[in-house]
Amino acid sequence: MFPEARMVPHLHGAVTDEASDGFPEWWVSPDANAPGNIFGGPAGNSILTTYTNNQRAAGNWYHDHSMGITRLNVYAGMAGLYNIRDSEEAALGLPSGDYEIPLVLQDRSFYENGDLFYPRGPGDLFDPGGDDPLGNIDESFPDDESQVSRFVADANLVNGKVWPYLEVEPRKYRFRLLNGANTRSYDLTLEPQPGAASTDPIPFYQIGTDSGLLTTTSQRDSVAISPADRVDTVVDFSSFDVGDTILLRNNDFEATNGTTDQVMEIRVVESTDPDTSSLPTQLSTFDRYQEQDAVRTRTLTLDMTIDQYGRPELLLDGKKWTDPNTETVVLGEMEIWEFVNNTGMSHPMHLHMDAFQVLDRRDRNGNVVPLEDYELGFEDTVTVGGRETVRIMVQFNQYTGTFVWHCHILEHEDLEMMRTFRIVSPGDYDQDGDVDTNDYDLWKNTFGTTGEDLAADGNNDGVVNLADYTVWRDHLTGPSGALTSLQVPEPTTLVPALAGMLGAVCWRKRA
Numbered sequence: 001m002f003p004e005a006r007m008v009p010h011l012h013g014a015v016t017d018e019a020s021d022g023f024p025e026w027w028v029s030p031d032a033n034a035p036g037n038i039f040g041g042p043a044g045n046s047i048l049t050t051y052t053n054n055q056r057a058a059g060n061w062y063h064d065h066s067m068g069i070t071r072l073n074v075y076a077g078m079a080g081l082y083n084i085r086d087s088e089e090a091a092l093g094l095p096s097g098d099y100e101i102p103l104v105l106q107d108r109s110f111y112e113n114g115d116l117f118y119p120r121g122p123g124d125l126f127d128p129g130g131d132d133p134l135g136n137i138d139e140s141f142p143d144d145e146s147q148v149s150r151f152v153a154d155a156n157l158v159n160g161k162v163w164p165y166l167e168v169e170p171r172k173y174r175f176r177l178l179n180g181a182n183t184r185s186y187d188l189t190l191e192p193q194p195g196a197a198s199t200d201p202i203p204f205y206q207i208g209t210d211s212g213l214l215t216t217t218s219q220r221d222s223v224a225i226s227p228a229d230r231v232d233t234v235v236d237f238s239s240f241d242v243g244d245t246i247l248l249r250n251n252d253f254e255a256t257n258g259t260t261d262q263v264m265e266i267r268v269v270e271s272t273d274p275d276t277s278s279l280p281t282q283l284s285t286f287d288r289y290q291e292q293d294a295v296r297t298r299t300l301t302l303d304m305t306i307d308q309y310g311r312p313e314l315l316l317d318g319k320k321w322t323d324p325n326t327e328t329v330v331l332g333e334m335e336i337w338e339f340v341n342n343t344g345m346s347h348p349m350h351l352h353m354d355a356f357q358v359l360d361r362r363d364r365n366g367n368v369v370p371l372e373d374y375e376l377g378f379e380d381t382v383t384v385g386g387r388e389t390v391r392i393m394v395q396f397n398q399y400t401g402t403f404v405w406h407c408h409i410l411e412h413e414d415l416e417m418m419r420t421f422r423i424v425s426p427g428d429y430d431q432d433g434d435v436d437t438n439d440y441d442l443w444k445n446t447f448g449t450t451g452e453d454l455a456a457d458g459n460n461d462g463v464v465n466l467a468d469y470t471v472w473r474d475h476l477t478g479p480s481g482a483l484t485s486l487q488v489p490e491p492t493t494l495v496p497a498l499a500g501m502l503g504a505v506c507w508r509k510r511a
């Protein structure tokens with residue numbers, strides 16, 4: 001069905017055209033005789049993608065997204081950073097250059113010879129490298145590699161190095177944190193070690209989220225970060241002396257004392273230059289989305305069941321990847337997506353394309369959990385805690401096509417916790433991906449033709465003709481005019497079909 005070796009790049013956080021977004025079945029393979037991908041391959045061994053960077057400055061990242069083996073390809077190293085910058089960020093005078101440091105957190109396990117260890121099956125979770133990787137599952141299970149539903153490894157890596165140290169000068173730094181781990185979450189603190197000039201925990205000043213700057217800086221004593229989350233921070237080491245050490249510690253409940261509770265050691269060294277950087281309180285300006293602006297709410301459940309071999313199976317809205325698409329969104333319309341977590345574990349839910357805002361969060365008893373200041377920015381991934389319900393608001397503004405939403409625990413994503421969604425043009429009345437005469441016919445039949453001569457006169461010149469169609473078409477193609485599949489009807493079929501701008505406005509508001 002799929003070639004054994006396959007990959008497709010996804011730029012996480014980017015707003016791209018459909019062909020550049022890393023759709024999981026749009027793989028490429030080094031095998032020239034590999035079976036074709038869903039777009040009519042074989043695709044050969046290369047793919048060309050385009051990133052316009054027409055979006056807010058943010059710390060995005062790229063990683064493999066191929067069907068069924070994302071967890072293996074990312075674990076093997078297919079992930080990297082992709083920062084977008086803009087003048088708003090530059091004007092803030094934040095620590096930069098040598099003083100802006102990305103910290104990519106991942107966990108890995110190793111064999112004694114240094115090879116990466118990844119569980120061959122559930123038995124490997126209890127007896128790593130043992131004789132029975134398929135232990136604990138039904139005997140009827142096919143005798144090949146079996147997927148685990150989660151995996152936390154036994155060593156921490158920062159930027160690809162195991163338990164590294166970082167030398168800092170006694171001044172401000174910008175630490176751009178990314179959780180690039182498969183399953184593991186981190187809950188980070190900065191703890192001065194014995195003998196340091198200050199013994200108080202060091203605060204993180206959070207300035208940004210997944211999708212760019214916050215409006216105001218938020219001081220935090222600890223930073224919890226789920227898979228795929230980014231937390232943009234400034235940390236001030238100016239009260240420390242040369243020779244002091246500080247531990248970046250992981251306090252998450254899955255951290256193991258003496259190993260994975262340690263992330264990185266920070267060593268204070270001599271200054272080279274005076275610190276002229278700033279840590280402003282006011283950062284960015286944007287409006288919070290308003291609930292009343294949403295045209296619909298999609299209630300989507302996060303579910304766990306047991307498959308035929310007795311293994312956990314994660315589902316979205318009770319459906320599998322291969323079930324038909326059920327989420328079709330109209331370009332430019334504001335929606336609420338309500339994630340209802342029916343499982344006892346957290347799931348970092350990720351939507352491709354435009355960033356969203358978190359609207360609210362309710363605990364397992366339905367009580368509102370107030371949002372913290374640092375949750376009021378733009379995100380592309382939101383952690384939905386066990387039994388929680390989280391509502392987000394999203395508006396897709398640039399491209400039409402088929403994209404994906406999924407849990408970003410990579411073992412869950414590969415185990416059915418991924419679904420498609422489609423973005424269609426407001427002019428695509430039958431939602432088949434094209435704006436064509438079928439849409440005009442449906443539209444005409446819906447809104448009727450009475451009085452159409454006046455209503456269809458889009459440019460108000462007293463005559464209904466092709467110029468009116470152009471006005472109408474441009475009105476429907478979205479803010480960026482990104483609709484690529486528009487088929488211009490012949491004028492002879494066009495004019496009878498026109499029902500005018502008034503109808504177009506009604507059309508856009510359909511439920």
Ligand SMILES: [Cu+2]
Nearest residue numbers: 347407409412
């Ligand atoms: Cu999950």
